[in-house]
Amino acid sequence: QVQLVESGGGLVQAGDSLRLSCAASGRTFSNYAMGWFRQAPGKEREFVATISRLSTSVYYEDSVKDRFTISRDNAKNAVYLQMNSLTPEDTAVYYCAAHRTPYRSPTSRQADFGSWGQGTQVTVSS
Numbered sequence: 001q002v003q004l005v006e007s008g009g010g011l012v013q014a015g016d017s018l019r020l021s022c023a024a025s026g027r028t029f030s031n032y033a034m035g036w037f038r039q040a041p042g043k044e045r046e047f048v049a050t051i052s053r054l055s056t057s058v059y060y061e062d063s064v065k066d067r068f069t070i071s072r073d074n075a076k077n078a079v080y081l082q083m084n085s086l087t088p089e090d091t092a093v094y095y096c097a098a099h100r101t102p103y104r105s106p107t108s109r110q111a112d113f114g115s116w117g118q119g120t121q122v123t124v125s126s
Helices: none
Strands: 002-007 009-012 019-025 032-038 046-051 059-060 068-073 076-083 092-099 111-114 120-125
Touching: 002 009, 002 092, 002 120, 009 046, 019 120, 032 076, 046 068, 046 076, 059 068, 076 111
Parallel strands: 009 120
Antiparallel strands: 002 019, 019 076, 032 046, 032 092, 046 059, 068 076, 092 111, 092 120
C-alpha cells in the first residue's frame, strides 16, 4: 500500500495558479503510474491527469489539457499538479492516487487506482 498526502490547495481568484503536491511513502513509488482526480460539490469524482512511472506518458482530461501540468520526481517520491488559469469550475477537492499494480500504463479509470490521499480543497472565486 502506498500512503499519499496531498498539499497546496487553497482559495484563489479566477486566473490564478496553484501547484498541488502529493508526497508518497510505502511501496517503491517509481514503480507506479500516478494520477490526479477531483470531486466538485454535488458531483462524482472525475479524472484530471495521469503520468507514467518514468514520466514518459501523460494524459489529461480535456477541460484542463492546456492549463494543467502533471509531473513527478521519483527521487523525492512526489507527484505534482501545476494548475494555471484557474476558473470557478475548477473548484473541487483534488485527490492524488497511485495505480494498484506496478509497471502498468497510466490510466484515467478510477478503478485502476488502489491508493488514495485524503484530498486537498481548491476553491476558485470569480
